[in-house]
Amino acid sequence: MAGSPLTRRSFLIVTASGIVAACSGDATSAPPVTTASTTTAAPTTTTSTLPPGPAFASDPFRLGVASGDPASDSVVLWTRLATDPLAPEGGMSPESVTIGWQVGADETMSDIVASGEAVADPAFGHSIHVELEGLEPARTYWYRFFVGDWETEIARTRTTPADADLADRLVLGHVSCQRITQGYWTAFDDLATHDLDATVHCGDYIYERNGSGIRTLDIPEPTELAGYRAIYAGYKADPSLQAAHAVAPWIVTWDDHEVENNYQGDVAQNGSETPDRESFLARRAAAYQAWWENMPVRLAAPVGSSLPIHRGVDFGRLVSLSVLDTRQYRTDQACAANDVGPRCEGSDGPDFTVLGAEQETWLSDRLASSDAVYNVLQQQVVMQQWRLLPGDAAWNLDQWDGYPAARDRLFDDLRSPDVRNPVVLTGDVHSSWVGSLATDFDDENAAVIGTEFVGTSISSDGGLLEPIIPAVLDQNPHLEWAQATRRGWTRHEITPTEWRADFREVEDATVPGTTVDVATSWVIPDGGAVVRA
DSSP: OOOEEOOOOOOOBOOOSOOEEEOSSSTTTSOEEEOSSEEEEOOOOOOBOOOOOOOOSSOSBTTOEEEEOOOSSOEEEEEEOBSSTTSGGGGOOSSOEEEEEEEESSTTOOSEEEEEEEEEBGGGTTEEEEEEOSOOTTOEEEEEEEETTEEOOOEEEEOOOOTTOOOSOEEEEEEOOOOGGGOOOHHHHHHTTSOOSEEEEOSOSSOSOOBSSSSOBOOOOOSSHHHHHHHHHHHHTOHHHHHHHTTSOEEEOOOSTTTSTTOBTTBOOTTOSSOSHHHHHHHHHHHHHHHHHHSOOSOOOOBTTBOOOOEEEEETTTEEEEEOOSSTTOOOOTTOTTSEESOOTTTTSTTOOSSOHHHHHHHHHHHHTOOOSEEEEEOSSOOSOOOOSSSSSOEETTSGGGOHHHHHHHHHHHTSTTSOSEEEEEOSSSSEEEEEEESSTTOTTSOEEEEEEEOOOSSOOOGGGGGGHHHHHHHOTTEEEEEOSOOEEEEEEEOSSEEEEEEEEESOTTSTTOOEEEEEEEEEETTSOOEEO
């Protein structure tokens, strides 16, 4: 999906009106914030000629294209210029570059419905975020970028249904955890063959430590912006990832490895390269900016070390999707050096939090106002209970198990009779799990609140969990199924009467191009508990 020499220059473009990005939260609720690399544009028939732009000696679109954060009348288009992805600053000189873009109503781009220009600023890694407006709901569009004598491949995106509409069918891809050195991205090759309405990514898009393995990305662990930019470039140059981005809009959140393994709030992990709070927050600021530069998100650029990313994406009245951040605001688990052990003193108190007070309130209000058939939480760490040993001596404190009071507060909201069919989509643990969220995780007859689907990784190794799966399933009666040896992705097909999850698994992610099949399928009937299909 990288660029190619431009063979025709007969098309015309319009200059986009303004350089604007929306704040975090629901797309319709936040005021615009001006940034240097985000353009807002609406369909138009006015035309003007594109300036010729610089003459790049090699393809500047080697990181591909993407779209994301769809709405019923809008979608974000993204690209980032890099003539040499692993060179300093992607091989780009420190000047701004004007990029042209087009949106078509058909895949041949013979019917152009919107076009314009955007400025790729070196201060933002020569990235572009075009917030296209005025589109039709539940409609597929195609788009491309061009500059100088180069243009990208044509990619596909899609808007969501209108707010009042109940769609007959919605298909979502569900992915996470794609450590490039631990396998090939055959799962993305398979995902790219499916007709998806959107793909949700639950975090660990990059890993801060890579080195050698099945594949090699020899970039030192970053603590500054240039290092994080280089890792994103190394990941995004992969053609399988580019193909997966090119078939549907993505809705992305982050987990820990976008900054550092198992960081919690403003506290680095043990043995960190940036152990004190000041140096870690400087590192977090760099990591958050690099994430924003490389994601197709409807968010303002970060200021300092904070970047609110929780937001809502609604697919009409069928699915209300709440994108959560379980990393930036959580209480530190200071009681266990390796994140496994007894719960910390105070973890059952009101101030011990995963989401932070502001995000908790936002989510509570959003759930209370939803009229969707399915209320979906896209988040990072396992919400189901995993009792690792009999008694209370061993919990994975990096998961919601380390925050029982915070989970209870969330469950109080989810079990409201007005919140229909809660479904949680999770990543993080490089393994697949299906289970119910229950009022009492230790009682097999306890009332069911909702369902959690934990998707396996795209490539990150999960084999270390395989030996403990039988014991965890035995001690936690709400869990239905798990596996940790195979990589893949989950395809969710949703109708007003049923949610179906197909776990598509790669035969061997250490070998390129191996087969992908459905390992297991699960169904949630409207108003019911999850069952094997």
